[in-house]
Amino acid sequence: MIGVGVVVVEARGLGLRTSRGWVFRGVDLAVNAGELHAIVGAPGSGRTSLLLALANRFPTSEGQLELRAAAALGQVAGVHEPDPELTVAEHISERLSLLGRRVDRAGPTALRPGAAGELPAAELADAAGAGAGAGAGAEVEVEGQAGGRGGPDRRSTGRRGFFGCGAVGGRRVGRRRSPRQGRRDAVAAVIEGAGLGTDVPLDPASRGRDLTPVQRQILGLVLATLAGPGLILADDIDAGADGADRALLWDLIGRLTDRGIAVVVTAREVEAHSPSIVHRLGPPETAVVVGAAADQDTEVNR
Template sequence: MKIVEASRLGLRTRRGWVYRDVDLRVGPGELHAVTGPPGSGRTSLLLALAGRFPHTEGELRRRGPAALGQVAGVHEPDPTLTVAEHIQERLLLLGPVPRRRRQLVPVAAVRARRAYRRDAYAAAIAGAGFTDTPLDPDVYGRDLTPVQRQVLGLVLASLSGPNLIVADDVDAGSDAPERAWLWAALSRLAGQGYAVIASARAVEPGSTAIVHRIGDPTRRIRTELTLPAAALVKPRAAQDQTPEVTR
């Protein structure tokens, strides 16, 4: 069973194509990466896959709920709340997992939502598989580093027990060791059964992510030299010197 299936997906506006001809199939427990240069439409594509943005071409099928991690300008930490307060607030908004849905929600998310009154931070971090995370529960949203913002976004997304988690620009503002840690963390998150799609300029070497490259130039390269029509007409002298071909 696939959580997301996109066929020739595209978004076209008055200014032209944002992205086009995207084919993508993501199942539970898989980590996929959408890569490309700035302006290639990665964010718009991720939001469309999560059901938060329209598309104009192709087909998109998604099974179950989707949750957003960090998406700049769309889904970001509150600068006035600490990490722990973000988690407590999200758990209070979500409430306990209804009994009828407990078979559909990862066990870790159920446990985190049961523990929100006791130790919400520890339960949420453990539930996402980020026990080695460089995240301080007392740091305010405005003071988080780019990697910490990504981690907090992923933890918050996992609390609702979605089928799909998406995160944008996961390599922005980080150095090589931070990127390596984050891609490994994304793999662990997918290993819990989530379908995970992250966007980045590139994927770190050694990552298990299945890569989908978008936004590359599609200009056709001409492999033959085409001469003007006049150049194809031989001069009279040259025609006279052309040997006859007998058949």
């Protein structure tokens, strides 16, 4: 974990010019570990382009950018967003697979998470992989079931469910679990292990096309945490969200920064209670300078 106060990304005089003129220009911005920065502006102000540039995912025309930690994108419409056909559980399983994580045979009940955010990445991977794959023939070992049925080393396939292990009279016993419940447990373990808590409104069986705007943002944050980044960036955090949804999103982002992760988001406006450093962008043609060096364009909500 990067220490709080350590700069994870810094821009100096950053600018982007196209054939139509400046998209943004003269950006001086430093983001420390554990900080939340919000780039605020109307549509067309260049906020998405700046966000992607800070993630080193978009070319710039002038200035310097130093990215000193692994960066991960959350939801960025049209660039990095949920697949409409995949479920929440499948998104998590696929992302873990892309990260090269092994799908373990142990179900999510074998997980023993500590405090929020302290679950090792490998255990997160095993939990989500097992939950998503248990209903597809995953093999799970069952030892000494209660009532004398079955014995040590008896095995069962997970085609109709898999077994979580508990203890009765000092012996480990098998408890039949449905694949659906297994997926729910695995997804819940990943979310809790990521430091987002247990009150996240994500149904593992929901497909990308059926997610609400706030659920798409939350899934983006969850997926971003899986690579263990020092910096997470998400676009249009308040798009399509009502007051309650916006409050939930800012709260969840705050939980990530409490873990020491730096977060940069774009938004039309920022909730008054959000402890964010706000950078306001004007129309592109004004070439507004943002950052700590321009006090008139930067404010801090505390």
